[in-house]
Amino acid sequence: MSIYDIYVIYALYFAPLCNIPGSTISKLTTAKMNMHAFLGLISxxxxxxxxxxxDIFTMAPNAVAISNPTDCRAVLTSHRFVKSEMYAGFEAAEQNIFSTRSPDLSRTRRKQVGPAFTNLYLNDMEPIILETGIMALKDKWDGEIASSPSGQATVCYAIHFMMVTLDVFGALGFGQRFHALRDNKSKMVHWIEDYSKLAMxxxxxxxxxxxxxxxxxRRLIKSREEFLAFGMAAAELRRNQLRNGDFEKPKDLLQILIDSQDPDSKFKMTDAQVTAENTIFMVAGSDTTSQTMTWVLHFLLLHPDVLHRATEEVRQAFPRHHLITYAEGKAHLPYLEACIFESMRIRPVSGFPMPRVVPEGGATFQGHYLPAGTMLGVNVSGVNNHASLWSNPRKFMPERFLDDEKAKNNILTFSSGVRVCPGRVLAQYEMVTILANILKDYDLALPEDSLFTPEKRDVYGNPIPMPRFQCLTVGPKYPERDCRIVISPAPEY
Ligand code: HEM
Known part of the structure; x- marks a missing residue:
């Protein structure tokens, strides 16, 4: 008997995780998980x-994913299950709020940045969010329509959403106007792409x-260094401006990072720490938000009845030339909000089971004992489709979120517990203002040559969504092909 035979027999019949459901190959090697990750198919x-x-399955010999909502929340509620070493990939020179595995640093940073993401502070930032977000997008789309003799234009919404979220964050996080959307390019696109690839x-x-x-x-490392140098320069510039007496303190994320103190020691962050946080906000907050909006619009286009209802809701609630703010959208557009939540349920952009480590003493899930050190993936997709929470989970049904606050808390798309996404309300400011105003101001239609349409259905009778691809986040695999939309001005009403 060879060593290989012994290994196979051990892994399949005696290893601590051998009784957990999973494919034979996953019990023997990391090949299946790695291959899916490499092909962008991990979600x-x-x-x-x-x-x-x-509720529980083997991802690799020492890695298990859990999907039961109660189990997942139990893991995420405390710092006992720390983030796995994988998160070190998101460190660049300094640890940051996302990468840190230290509960103490996590607590400190979350206290420091928390105020920036409250409604109070976000309301102050809203003029910037509107100006660099929906108003810039409307300028772009109106310009495209004006330059087209047919009175309508075809645009790629996935790319425009990506550019617009970069612009919003450029203004909030770095105090600068990138004009990525207007110019159709930005160094930031490459920096984020390279940062994500290096992290992966x-x-x-x-x-x-x-x-x-x-x-x-080398190329990716150099690109990350340039990104960090850009962040440092933005922090230094802000400090210099502040030294100049008549400079009014802006209400933005950069300022709150510069001002925030460690609640215990009262120390403020150094420029390097500010930059580490700011750059990770940009990486964690831009693609996630733009890709979520992309999925929302894609699902609306695949479900014309839903698109119609959401559009009617917006047009009945607001006059044609009114700019809808977040508070107004939240108060008057429950169906649009439900569409956003349903898209986030069915296509969570954070598709990789969030990796945590089983602590000393081990843990038991679904009757299976997991020894200390096992990699535990908290499966967002599992919870978002879980039979105990959702009927007919493969079907896009925004109604499930109407008048149901509990349902909103049941999705795991923003994670939960001690490491829940701190930027979730900011993301909603961007998404609600952009999507609500688009539906009010434009009639939207799929181009005739679209591959994915309401008529093209899967075996369950649901419209087939475009293929997805996951690098850090889950977006469309072929945005230029599948995310085109015909826009024309909405009629006056
Ligand atoms: C729709 C948009 C967004 C989604 C779906 C989303 C989702 C998530 C998820 C699932 C996590 C947990 C990741 C993990 O533990 O592995 C997370 C963490 C995080 N997100 Fe978001 N996010 C979004 C927008 C944003 C925005 C706009 C920002 C900031 C500007 C942001 C900043 C962060 C940070 C800093 C963390 C790490 C928190 C910690 O570990 O304590 N996110 N996000």
Missing amino acids: DFSEDEYFSRG ACVAYSRADTFPTSLFL
């Missing part, structure tokens, strides 16, 4: 595995950005 994998294997390389191999593997990743 399809975690969703399919939930549907076929249930480090997720696969934690020291990927050090010698000798760094030799192969």
